[in-house]
Amino acid sequence: MRYFAVVGGSGGENTMESRVLASNPIMEAFGNAKTTRNNNSSRFGKYIAIQFEKKHHSITGALVYTYLLEKSRVVFQAEEERSYHIFYQLCAAFYETNDPELEGMGLKHCMEFNYINQGDAPLVDRMDDAEEFRETNKSLTICGVDDEKRISLWKLVAAILHIGNITIGKSKGDEAQLKDDDPALVQASELMGIEAKDLTKWLTKALIVAGKDTLQKNMSSGQALAARDAFAKWIYASVFDWLVTQVNKSLEVGA
Numbered sequence: 085m086r087y088f089a090v091v092g093g094s095g096g097e098n099t100m101e102s103r104v105l106a107s108n109p110i111m112e113a114f115g116n117a118k119t120t121r122n123n124n125s126s127r128f129g130k131y132i133a134i135q136f137e138k139k140h141h142s143i144t145g146a147l148v149y150t151y152l153l154e155k156s157r158v159v160f161q162a163e164e165e166r167s168y169h170i171f172y173q174l175c176a177a178f179y180e181t182n183d184p185e186l187e188g189m190g191l192k193h194c195m196e197f198n199y200i201n202q203g204d205a206p207l208v209d210r211m212d213d214a215e216e217f218r219e220t221n222k223s224l225t226i227c228g229v230d231d232e233k234r235i236s237l238w239k240l241v242a243a244i245l246h247i248g249n250i251t252i253g254k255s256k257g258d259e260a261q262l263k264d265d266d267p268a269l270v271q272a273s274e275l276m277g278i279e280a281k282d283l284t285k286w287l288t289k290a291l292i293v294a295g296k297d298t299l300q301k302n303m304s305s306g307q308a309l310a311a312r313d314a315f316a317k318w319i320y321a322s323v324f325d326w327l328v329t330q331v332n333k334s335l336e337v338g339a
Contacts, residue, residue, distance in 0.1 A: 103334045104146050110227065111328075118165055120162070123209060128150055128151065131150075132148050146335040150324075158244065158316055160202060165203040165205060175245075186238060224237075228330065229330055240275070241320075242275055243319070247316045250262065261305075269284065290311075
């Protein structure tokens, strides 16, 4: 892909070739992770169709197809592995450089977030997460994601980290219990623009439809943990799909 973009390129950031190249850091940030065998392993399937102008061999458009994103990696990693790069990029950008764009998101060192510290591998050889975040940000801009959308994107990614830190307790009958003042619960809710009480209900109550009636049942602590993780994975998969759509819009013929 880089070969075709360079050969047919005309220079500048606002060209089809530059947007094709910019799509790669975005997809790697959100779809790649460190494994025990590969520090930049793609955890999803990707196929890119590139369209050319026949006479000058320049790129006129492209379309990215993705499938089988490894959603489980959002909430669990094996020893010496990491979750998706973007989580560590986000933490490093704030923790190491105090990026003002990330103020108020409750970010801290990556090892303080349960969803991304399980592999005990916060650093990757020859990879500067803070610098990689700047590259991801730049690539998003090139692909037409404006400042407002980028801030909303970072809030959702940060919210996932805080969701993983929500403490789910249990009563004597093993019913799930959340504290209203749990800092992670409050922060995640604020970042998503919802009430903490609503998030608590989603994570601890199950709706059962019986004919025309809808019943509400208390979840067990184990069920609530599963619901919490499923919610985080759903958010991440939705963000990933949205990014693919944004990238494809920027790569449309005539864009």
